Amino acid sequence: MSIVVPFLVFLLIGAFAAYHRLRLPVWVALTAVALVGCWLLGANPVATVVAGVLLALVAVPLLLPQIRLPFITAPLLGFYSKILPPLSETERVALEAGTVGFEGELFSGKPEWQVLLDQPAPTLTAEEQAFLDGPCEELCAMTNDWDITHVRADLPPEVWQFIKDNRFFGMIVPKEYGGLGFTALANHKVIQKLASISSVVSSTVGVPNSLGPAELLMHYGTDEQKDHYLPRLADGREVPCFALTGPWAGSDATSIPDFGIVCMGDWNGANVVGVKLTFDKRYITLAPVATLIGMAFRMYDPDGILGEQRDIGISLALLPRDTAGVDIGRRHFPLNSPFQNGPIHGREVFIPLSQLIGGEAYAGKGWQMLVECLSIGRSITLPSTASGGSKLAAVVTGAYARIRKQFGLSIGRFEGVQEALARIAGNAYTISALAEASAAAVTRGELPAVPSTISKYHCTELGRQVCQDAMDIHGGKGIILGPKNYLGRAWQASPIAITVEGANIMTRSLMIFGQGAILCHPWVLKEMKAATLEDEEQRLGEFDRNLFGHIGFAISNAVRALWFGLTAARFGTAPGDSYTRRYYRKLNRYSAALALCADTSMLLLGGKLKFKESLSGRLGDVLSQLYIASALLKRYEDQGRPEADQPLLAWSILNAVHKIEVALSGALRNFPVRPVGWLLWALIFPFGRRATPPGDRLGHRAASLLMSPNEARDRLAEGVFTTPTANNPAGRINSYLQAVILAEPVERKFLKALKGSHIEALAFTEQLDEGVREGWISTDERKQLETLREMTVDAISVDDFDTEELRSAGYRSEQEDSRAVA
Structure with a gap:
C-alpha cells in the first residue's frame, strides 16, 4: 500500500490545484512538501523518489523560461500558426465590435457570481415611468388591433399622429436633439407594453428606436447630420427605415450586391463628388411610409477619385425619399400582421458624399457600424415584443382556464391543461427575465454581441411556444378571428420575429457558439x-x-x-x-x-x-x-x-x-x-x-399561480396592458378573475342543489328564479351568478361575419364591375 501513496498524493494535490486554479509554482511546492511528508511517514522510498522525479520532469521545463520558450512554446507556436484559421476582415470586425459581460464568466468554467450579483438592479427613472404610465398607456387604450390588422391594414391617422406628437420615434434620441433620451431599459419597457396590445404598433415604434438612421447617426453621424436629422426623427417629421436586406444576400451585409460608384454629379444645383447607387432591397420595415432611408451598399471608386483604393467596402448612406431614382414599391403582407413593410429599388441614384453616414471619413466602415449597432437593436425590439406578448398570454390564459368550464370543472383543473399552463408560466417568466437582462446590459453601456443573439433567438422561440400552448388551451376561442380574439394575430405573427434580424435556424447553428x-x-x-x-x-x-x-x-x-x-x-x-x-x-x-x-x-x-x-x-x-x-x-x-x-x-x-x-x-x-x-x-x-x-407537482404549482390572484402573478403581469377597455378583450377577461373565484362557492352550491331537485326549468334565468324561491341562494347571490354568467359569456364568445364582410375590397369591386357591365 505504501507504494501507491506517493503517486496518489501526487494526483490528489494536482487535482486540488487544478480545481482551485492554483499557479504552477504553488502546485510544485505543495506536491514537493507532500512527497517529503510521505518519505518521513514511511511511504515506500523508491515510489516516493519516482514520484519526485515525475514532479521534476514536469516542473523544471515549465518553470524555466530558457527551456520552455525554445523547446516547448516555439514548436507549439509554429504548429498553432499552421492550423489557425485565417480571420477575414469581416470576421475580425465582428469579433472586436462587441463587448463581453457576464457571459464571459459562464465560459470560464468557474463563474464569479458576484460579478453578476453586483450589477445594479434595472430601474426606470421617474420620467421614464411617467411616460409608461401616461402616453404609453394612452396609446395602448387607443389601439384597436382588429381595426389595424383587418379593416385598415394600417394604424389609424390619429394613432400615427399621437406616436409622433409624443416622440415615440425619438425615445433613444438625446434630449439635446429633441428626443426623449431614454435608456435601453425604458425602450424595452415601452416596446413590451405596446406588444401586449398590438405587434403592429410595437414594431412601428420599435424599428426607429432599433437599428436605423437615428442610432447610426448618434454613434457615427457628423455634427451637421445630427443637427439636421435627429430633431426631425425625434418629432416624427422624418419617418425612418433602414434598407439592408435584399433578395440575393438576405441580411448578410458582407455579400450584398447593391453598389455605389464614386463619381461627379449634380446635387442641389452644384456639381459635387458623390456616389451613384444601384440597389434592390426587400422586407424593409416602414419603407412604404418612410421619408428617410438608411441604405447599406458596397462602395467602389474605379476612377480613383478618392484615392488608390478601388473597392472601398460596405458603406452606409441617407437617402431622402424624394431623391431622384428612388422607387419605393408596393407593400409586402407579412402573415396578416400588416405593419408597414415593403421593397425599395433604385438605379443610378446620385447622392453627395455628405449623405454618407459619418461623411467621407466613414466610407467603407459600414460593416463595423452595423455590427456594433445591430447587437444593441437585437437586444431590445424582438425580445421585448416576445416578452410583452408572452406575459399577457400567461395571465389571460390562466384567467380563461379558470373561467372556462367543461364537465363541471374549470379546464385549468385538467392535468393536460395544467402541463400547458406550466409551460406558459415558466416560459413567460424566462422570456421576461432574459429580455430585461439584455436591455439592462445595453443600459450599462455594453455592446452585448453574444447575449443579443441568445436573447433574440430564445425569446422568440419561447414566445412561439407560449403562443402555441395558449392557442391550445383557448381552443375555438383562439382560432376564430375577430375583435374578440386576442391570440390569433399573435399566433400568425410569431414566425415573423423568428425570421427577421437573422433567421433563428442560422442564429443558433452559426452565431451563438461561433461568436x-x-x-x-x-x-x-x-x-x-x-x-x-x-x-x-x-x-x-x-x-x-x-x-x-x-x-x-x-x-x-x-x-x-x-x-x-x-x-x-x-x-x-x-x-x-x-x-x-x-x-x-x-x-x-x-x-x-x-x-x-x-x-x-x-x-x-x-x-x-x-x-x-x-x-x-x-x-x-x-x-x-x-x-x-x-x-x-x-x-x-x-x-x-x-x-x-x-x-x-x-x-x-x-x-x-x-x-x-x-x-x-x-x-x-x-x-x-x-x-x-x-x-x-x-x-x-x-x-x-x-x-x-x-415534474408534475412543480408544474401544478406553477400553473396554479396563473389561475388565482397572487403577488407572483402580479409581478409576471407587470409592464403589460391589462386595462379592461372596450378594445382590450384580454384585459377584460383578466379583470374577471377575482369575481369569478368569489362566485365559485355560490355556483357549486347552486348546481348541487339544482342537480338534486325536481325543478323542470331549463333556462338559466328561470333556474335562478327557482333557486331564490327554494332558498338555495339569496337575492345577492343570484346577482353574483348572473354577473358570473355575463363574464363567462364575454370570455368564451367569438365573432361571426356576413360572407360579404370577409371578401376583399378587390373582389367586391370586380363583382360590382361585372354587374355594371351586365
Whole structure:
C-alpha cells in the first residue's frame, strides 16, 4: 500500500490545484512538501523518489523560461500558426465590435457570481415611468388591433399622429436633439407594453428606436447630420427605415450586391463628388411610409477619385425619399400582421458624399457600424415584443382556464391543461427575465454581441411556444378571428420575429457558439492575437503566457467537470440562499463542462468547427441556457427573493438544466472524433445523465399561480396592458378573475342543489328564479351568478361575419364591375 501513496498524493494535490486554479509554482511546492511528508511517514522510498522525479520532469521545463520558450512554446507556436484559421476582415470586425459581460464568466468554467450579483438592479427613472404610465398607456387604450390588422391594414391617422406628437420615434434620441433620451431599459419597457396590445404598433415604434438612421447617426453621424436629422426623427417629421436586406444576400451585409460608384454629379444645383447607387432591397420595415432611408451598399471608386483604393467596402448612406431614382414599391403582407413593410429599388441614384453616414471619413466602415449597432437593436425590439406578448398570454390564459368550464370543472383543473399552463408560466417568466437582462446590459453601456443573439433567438422561440400552448388551451376561442380574439394575430405573427434580424435556424447553428467560443473564451482570442504579432520576441512571449494559461484552464475544467459529475454538484462554494444555492452549483458544473467541450472541439477541429453546425448549435444551446439561468437568478435576487416566485424560478431553472444535458448529450454522442466523445462523456456524465424536466407537482404549482390572484402573478403581469377597455378583450377577461373565484362557492352550491331537485326549468334565468324561491341562494347571490354568467359569456364568445364582410375590397369591386357591365 505504501507504494501507491506517493503517486496518489501526487494526483490528489494536482487535482486540488487544478480545481482551485492554483499557479504552477504553488502546485510544485505543495506536491514537493507532500512527497517529503510521505518519505518521513514511511511511504515506500523508491515510489516516493519516482514520484519526485515525475514532479521534476514536469516542473523544471515549465518553470524555466530558457527551456520552455525554445523547446516547448516555439514548436507549439509554429504548429498553432499552421492550423489557425485565417480571420477575414469581416470576421475580425465582428469579433472586436462587441463587448463581453457576464457571459464571459459562464465560459470560464468557474463563474464569479458576484460579478453578476453586483450589477445594479434595472430601474426606470421617474420620467421614464411617467411616460409608461401616461402616453404609453394612452396609446395602448387607443389601439384597436382588429381595426389595424383587418379593416385598415394600417394604424389609424390619429394613432400615427399621437406616436409622433409624443416622440415615440425619438425615445433613444438625446434630449439635446429633441428626443426623449431614454435608456435601453425604458425602450424595452415601452416596446413590451405596446406588444401586449398590438405587434403592429410595437414594431412601428420599435424599428426607429432599433437599428436605423437615428442610432447610426448618434454613434457615427457628423455634427451637421445630427443637427439636421435627429430633431426631425425625434418629432416624427422624418419617418425612418433602414434598407439592408435584399433578395440575393438576405441580411448578410458582407455579400450584398447593391453598389455605389464614386463619381461627379449634380446635387442641389452644384456639381459635387458623390456616389451613384444601384440597389434592390426587400422586407424593409416602414419603407412604404418612410421619408428617410438608411441604405447599406458596397462602395467602389474605379476612377480613383478618392484615392488608390478601388473597392472601398460596405458603406452606409441617407437617402431622402424624394431623391431622384428612388422607387419605393408596393407593400409586402407579412402573415396578416400588416405593419408597414415593403421593397425599395433604385438605379443610378446620385447622392453627395455628405449623405454618407459619418461623411467621407466613414466610407467603407459600414460593416463595423452595423455590427456594433445591430447587437444593441437585437437586444431590445424582438425580445421585448416576445416578452410583452408572452406575459399577457400567461395571465389571460390562466384567467380563461379558470373561467372556462367543461364537465363541471374549470379546464385549468385538467392535468393536460395544467402541463400547458406550466409551460406558459415558466416560459413567460424566462422570456421576461432574459429580455430585461439584455436591455439592462445595453443600459450599462455594453455592446452585448453574444447575449443579443441568445436573447433574440430564445425569446422568440419561447414566445412561439407560449403562443402555441395558449392557442391550445383557448381552443375555438383562439382560432376564430375577430375583435374578440386576442391570440390569433399573435399566433400568425410569431414566425415573423423568428425570421427577421437573422433567421433563428442560422442564429443558433452559426452565431451563438461561433461568436461565443472566441469572444467569450478567456484565452482563445488572446492566443490568436499573439500569434499574429510581428515582433518575434513579443510574439513568442505573449503566446507563451496565453498558451500555458489556456493549458492550465483546460486541465482545471476537466478536473472540475469530473468532480461535479461525481458529486452531482452538491458541494462547493456558491452564492444565494438555502433555496437557490443548489442552482448556482449546477451552473458551476455545466460551465466547466461547456469550457471543456469548447476547448476540445477547437483543438481537434480547428477551422473546421465553423462547418460543424450541429455541434456548434448544441454547444450554443449550452451557453444559452447557462445565460438564461443566470438571468433568472439575477431577476430573483433583484426582486428581493420573493418566496411566491419560487415555483416559477424552479420550473424555469430545471427546464434550462434539462436542456443543457440534452444538448451536451447530443454533442458528445455525435462528436466527430468518437473516442474523444466517449472520454468527454466519462468526464462529464460519469454516472450518466441525471437531469429531468420539471415534474408534475412543480408544474401544478406553477400553473396554479396563473389561475388565482397572487403577488407572483402580479409581478409576471407587470409592464403589460391589462386595462379592461372596450378594445382590450384580454384585459377584460383578466379583470374577471377575482369575481369569478368569489362566485365559485355560490355556483357549486347552486348546481348541487339544482342537480338534486325536481325543478323542470331549463333556462338559466328561470333556474335562478327557482333557486331564490327554494332558498338555495339569496337575492345577492343570484346577482353574483348572473354577473358570473355575463363574464363567462364575454370570455368564451367569438365573432361571426356576413360572407360579404370577409371578401376583399378587390373582389367586391370586380363583382360590382361585372354587374355594371351586365
